[in-house]
Amino acid sequence: MECRPLASPDPSREKVSSMSASSNIRPNMQRLWATLMRSAEIGTTAKGGLRRLALSEDDGIMRRQFRDWCEETGLAVRVDAVGNMFALRKGTDPAAKAVLVGSHLDTQIKGGRFDGILGVLAGLELVRTLDDHAIETRHPIVVVNWTNEEGARFEPPMIGSAVFTGDKSLDFALSRTDKDGVTLGQALETIGFKGADTVGPESCDSLFELHIEQGPQLDEQGLQVGIVTGAFAVRGFVVEVTGETGHVGPTPMSKRRNALVGAAQVILALDAIGWSEHATGGKTTTMRLKAEPNLLGILPDHVEMTCDMRHCEEAVVIRMMETLKQQLPELEEKSRCRIAIREGWAYGGMRFDAGCVGLVRDAVQEFGYSHRDLLTEAGHDAMHIANHLPTAMIFTPCEGGLSHNEAENVTLADIEPGVNVLLQAVLARAL
């Protein structure tokens, strides 16, 4: 078993397009690169990455820069109540719905310069290129910047696209708090991006999201483009380990219930489950750990960990979770702690729209780019949208597969094929 799309694309469902007269237009890669490098100056870290948390002052600077670029290009920028930005290039048919193209401009705490940003600025470049060639489209094209994709400041991640689709309510989103107790709503007000525009899926036709792979497959295999046909199944959950405090000096080993010892056993058991499914792309992670009271001299009595499991097959993720649950009684006995799994969540597992994916595949083949089909293993706004609108994603390689890391890197040559494919696929859909 390999991590490929479970169902082969059904050619009969794919919209057949031959590259039109527009097929010889090319984006201005230097112009795109200049916008990426301008973005890389806003929230730069000492190690050359980005720390541009959602709705921070730096995110505000980037959003205004993006708005300025859009308005200079003649796009009308709308902002909705959760801060999602929609830059509209009108179509020729007033009844035609908009083709969305975009991603996000916020980053992780120690994030890279391309994750999300490439997808938004490639959308801008796409529009600029159409203008250069005076190409009109029947459908409007809207370049989108979704709010708080990363979830590094406000949880959950991908909250802007979830409000857009109605999967999460606006009230829920606005009331999320950061670690200092600031709500998402307050942060929007502070940077001046609490908009009054209403935009929803009903006025939209489809979404195309270009993104760096954030994994090593394209880079290792020397491939130019990833055709993303769907998404890994993801389970997130909180593990709570409860022990007992006591003095680290006199309390004998046999009377201890050190919650960090219980937590360590869970971390290694979970890691082993990831390894057991490694051959088919499965993975498990303990991402976050908080211990209490977490002080010198005292046995920790409480640990809360946030964990993640992913596999391309829903059934395998279910089995991985069952395996962990079955091991808990033994881990409880060994550590003398109580171990409970709570607050589970699940997303992904879907396959993208055959029509939109077909347009991407057509463009890739027309260009003759080396490519492979992939499932996205990371979460993306496109995964919320895909449940409501025809959606496709395009991956570019990234150096060593490294992402959510200040050293995340791509070259202009790495991204050019993906940007070309994005332009042609969107154009095919919007014409």
Add this chain to the structure above:
Amino acid sequence: MECRPLASPDPSREKVSSMSASSNIRPNMQRLWATLMRSAEIGTTAKGGLRRLALSEDDGIMRRQFRDWCEETGLAVRVDAVGNMFALRKGTDPAAKAVLVGSHLDTQIKGGRFDGILGVLAGLELVRTLDDHAIETRHPIVVVNWTNEEGARFEPPMIGSAVFTGDKSLDFALSRTDKDGVTLGQALETIGFKGADTVGPESCDSLFELHIEQGPQLDEQGLQVGIVTGAFAVRGFVVEVTGETGHVGPTPMSKRRNALVGAAQVILALDAIGWSEHATGGKTTTMRLKAEPNLLGILPDHVEMTCDMRHCEEAVVIRMMETLKQQLPELEEKSRCRIAIREGWAYGGMRFDAGCVGLVRDAVQEFGYSHRDLLTEAGHDAMHIANHLPTAMIFTPCEGGLSHNEAENVTLADIEPGVNVLLQAVLARAL
């Protein structure tokens, strides 16, 4: 090998005392209990323990209550520059040095009602009892409250006694910060306990500290008094685990360097070392863990853990540390993380003064209390003092050995023997 004092007490070195005419005086246990219960009202937690962090508002209230009690008893209260409180009952010989008796009034974040507090308030009761019986002593008797014994707000713990002995400088102590960046010096000013008095070991004769055992031996064995002949050898150290961030989705298991996986391996290796020396009272603890970036979606790249090893024999603690160090290369290979031990510290390992311990033993035997010799496995101010002045400690049982826990408990009957012994031993030294 059992965790007993390594050298048997040498009877020839022990001061021989027969209980004098004062030997039939008894402390007023109800009066002592009333002060303990008044203390238990200051900083009370929902679960009936205490959260009275060093130099907090509640610590200030408790200190003022203690000062009021001392002054009502006719004691002159001095406060030094690090906030240590010395309540002086004069002796008859102006040349005689003071016998110190006390402990600390601060608590852990989720602490109990007796840890430290018993030792200070038993000192107060001792003086009140001497007054009741109009007993004068040749030596002054000073009831002491040491600042920041617990280290729950400012690190390191036992800082007041370390400044008193000169082991730490005043500047070092005053510049310690709590988690909000408040310095110990600022906190002293805020609660009005930055004193101007100078008190040092040169004006003191000896120290007696009564304390709950904070371990289960006396309680389990049904013994009334613990004669503390010395202290366990303690090693503290910080373990730093360095991995690499990356996206928890696309990064394959084989490319990960999750610092929490490396940390889990260290926690379990350290735990196993404690178990390997468990039969002789050895123990190991991971007390505190901080992971970074500790966010959803990202592999943690850095974990810092604070760990502890204890054994009654210095040589065994050294061996335990060597065992851990020898395992690090294997743990590094398994986790693909770098693991380093840094910031080590060591204390304890000494034996208390034979003369002072002899006075405690005499009193125990005179009363006919069931008892055993013990080494303290917890850190105490007495361990700083013991390097400078003749010192002894007396342990009372505590329920289930539980301490540094809101459920920490003793009954009046549990502590009465220890308080009686304290009174007689101090009196024998001070007369």
